[in-house]
Amino acid sequence: MFFIDPMSRTPIYEQIRSQLESLILAGILREGDRIPSVRSLSVELSVTPVTVLKAFAELDSSHIISSVPGRGYFVCEGAREALSAQRRALLDEVERISKQLAAASIDIEDVLSRVRLAYDSNKRKEESK
Amino acid sequence: MFFIDPMSRTPIYEQIRSQLESLILAGILREGDRIPSVRSLSVELSVTPVTVLKAFAELDSSHIISSVPGRGYFVCEGAREALSAQRRALLDEVERISKQLAAASIDIEDVLSRVRLAYDSNKRKEESK
Amino acid sequence: MFFIDPMSRTPIYEQIRSQLESLILAGILREGDRIPSVRSLSVELSVTPVTVLKAFAELDSSHIISSVPGRGYFVCEGAREALSAQRRALLDEVERISKQLAAASIDIEDVLSRVRLAYDSNKRKEESK
Amino acid sequence: MFFIDPMSRTPIYEQIRSQLESLILAGILREGDRIPSVRSLSVELSVTPVTVLKAFAELDSSHIISSVPGRGYFVCEGAREALSAQRRALLDEVERISKQLAAASIDIEDVLSRVRLAYDSNKRKEESK
DNA sequence: GTGGTCTAGACCACG
DNA sequence: GTGGTCTAGACCACG
Numbered sequence: 001m002f003f004i005d006p007m008s009r010t011p012i013y014e015q016i017r018s019q020l021e022s023l024i025l026a027g028i029l030r031e032g033d034r035i036p037s038v039r040s041l042s043v044e045l046s047v048t049p050v051t052v053l054k055a056f057a058e059l060d061s062s063h064i065i066s067s068v069p070g071r072g073y074f075v076c077e078g079a080r081e082a083l084s085a086q087r088r089a090l091l092d093e094v095e096r097i098s099k100q101l102a103a104a105s106i107d108i109e110d111v112l113s114r115v116r117l118a119y120d121s122n123k124r125k126e127e128s129k
Numbered sequence: 130m131f132f133i134d135p136m137s138r139t140p141i142y143e144q145i146r147s148q149l150e151s152l153i154l155a156g157i158l159r160e161g162d163r164i165p166s167v168r169s170l171s172v173e174l175s176v177t178p179v180t181v182l183k184a185f186a187e188l189d190s191s192h193i194i195s196s197v198p199g200r201g202y203f204v205c206e207g208a209r210e211a212l213s214a215q216r217r218a219l220l221d222e223v224e225r226i227s228k229q230l231a232a233a234s235i236d237i238e239d240v241l242s243r244v245r246l247a248y249d250s251n252k253r254k255e256e257s258k
Numbered sequence: 259m260f261f262i263d264p265m266s267r268t269p270i271y272e273q274i275r276s277q278l279e280s281l282i283l284a285g286i287l288r289e290g291d292r293i294p295s296v297r298s299l300s301v302e303l304s305v306t307p308v309t310v311l312k313a314f315a316e317l318d319s320s321h322i323i324s325s326v327p328g329r330g331y332f333v334c335e336g337a338r339e340a341l342s343a344q345r346r347a348l349l350d351e352v353e354r355i356s357k358q359l360a361a362a363s364i365d366i367e368d369v370l371s372r373v374r375l376a377y378d379s380n381k382r383k384e385e386s387k
Numbered sequence: 388m389f390f391i392d393p394m395s396r397t398p399i400y401e402q403i404r405s406q407l408e409s410l411i412l413a414g415i416l417r418e419g420d421r422i423p424s425v426r427s428l429s430v431e432l433s434v435t436p437v438t439v440l441k442a443f444a445e446l447d448s449s450h451i452i453s454s455v456p457g458r459g460y461f462v463c464e465g466a467r468e469a470l471s472a473q474r475r476a477l478l479d480e481v482e483r484i485s486k487q488l489a490a491a492s493i494d495i496e497d498v499l500s501r502v503r504l505a506y507d508s509n510k511r512k513e514e515s516k
Numbered sequence: 517g518t519g520g521t522c523t524a525g526a527c528c529a530c531g
Numbered sequence: 532g533t534g535g536t537c538t539a540g541a542c543c544a545c546g
Binding site: 308 | 533535536
């Protein structure tokens with residue numbers, strides 16, 4: 001269900017968070033569903049429980065999942081909608097700022113290269129390439 | 130010195146502001162220089178003085194130029210640095226948001242196309258005219 | 259400058275966060291000020307750097323302080339106002355819900371005791387009492 | 388069966404709703420029971436039928452009671468459980484927020500007084516009358 | 517069993 | 532030097 005790349009420059013907890021988000025967006029994890037326990041997932045992924053917990057805590061603070069101590073983590077009401085709204089908002093923000101940059105006559109290539117830079121810094125440097 | 134495209138979707142006062150900014154960034158207009166008067170510029174560009182004034186007022190409120198009643202508008206101390214800081218800040222913001230989008234596994238093409246969309250919406254499609 | 263009680267039931271990172279908030283609200287730490295480094299504070303308080311970092315990371319995600327990797331953490335623009343707004347909002351929420359409870363004829367003592375319960379669960383159990 | 392205080396600052400329809408809720412919670416009105424008609428209740432309480440209807444409509448939209456056109460309003464399946472769940476949820480919310488306030492070192496008295504304020508604003512000061 | 521906090525220490529990138 | 536991630540493992544409360 002989960003796959004992490006320990007060599008990636010994206011921190012492991014971000015990879016876990018991102019995959020949980022995708023599972024919720026895809027409707028595989030639904031409102032009220034219990035998600036795998038911190039410990040079981042840490043075993044499955046061969047990482048320490050603290051790393052899994054960090055991913056869960058971030059989603060908890062965005063009200064995407066909710067912790068019930070002693071019972072586990074559960075997908076919140078409206079989590080899916082919240083996630084798509086979040087993503088739409090980020091893309092809208094990119095557009096809004098890009099309009100300002102266009103108005104300031106900044107070369108579009110400068111903007112595009114910044115986006116690529118951000119994505120690259122998030123990716124593994126593949127030595128074999 | 131100035132060129133405006135009355136057919137552009139970018140408001141004329143934005144075009145004027147953007148060109149003044151470029152002249153300051155390029156070092157053509159320097160700290161303390163007097164910039165063309167509202168009246169003369171409105172004649173030169175064949176636009177109403179109100180439009181020119183709007184551009185000046187925006188730059189005034191960002192402390193890029195400053196009005197000296199009865200004498201005209203002058204380029205502020207540190208205007209050039211302020212402008213480059215502004216532009217750097219916007220580009221930094223693009224990068225920051227792009228990192229979030231990367232972390233959320235949003236396809237980079239979705240982001241790039243939003244940037245292009247913003248730039249396109251700022252341009253007049255000249256071919257179709 | 260800082261004092262933590264390792265015996266308290268309030269986690270150490272919450273104590274650190276709360277004290278930083280108080281210093282900002284009191285105007286002792288101001289916008290743009292650099293706050294003590296993670297490592298120096300961990301030495302001063304005799305806790306691990308990870309615990310200090312957890313406190314800082316929470317304040318970072320609320321835009322109260324901001325990390326500049328390689329240079330340290332700094333108090334954000336508007337941090338003080340944001341903190342007081344936060345606190346006002348929480349108290350307003352208590353009042354709003356209390357009105358609903360009053361309208362539902364819930365005994366006020368049931369409500370007050372819930373508040374006390376929350377506060378008690380946050381405090382040290384004093385055995386000596 | 389019903390008592391309303393026309394002098395209270397709590398709207399009359401809230402009083403009616405609250406009393407219906409109490410009757411259901413107390414088990415006096417049970418699932419499937421027919422509740423008094425809008426018309427008879429408006430006469431009994433000397434209020435306009437519109438006020439009674441407003442109380443019923445609110446309970447209807449929370450699926451506590453349900454209208455059967457031409458026959459009257461009936462208590463829904465599970466109404467009692469739904470009501471206690473609602474009340475528990477509100478009290479849980481008070482506790483949750485109180486924990487945040489405690490963590491932020493807000494004086495407990497500030498919180499308690501907000502609760503009392505909400506209850507007081509809901510009551511008519513009878514002595515001053 | 518569940519989540520949650522903390523330690524001690526390694527290691528990384530960046531300036 | 533700065534922040535930031537991760538491990539391995541101890542220990543806690545709660546159910």
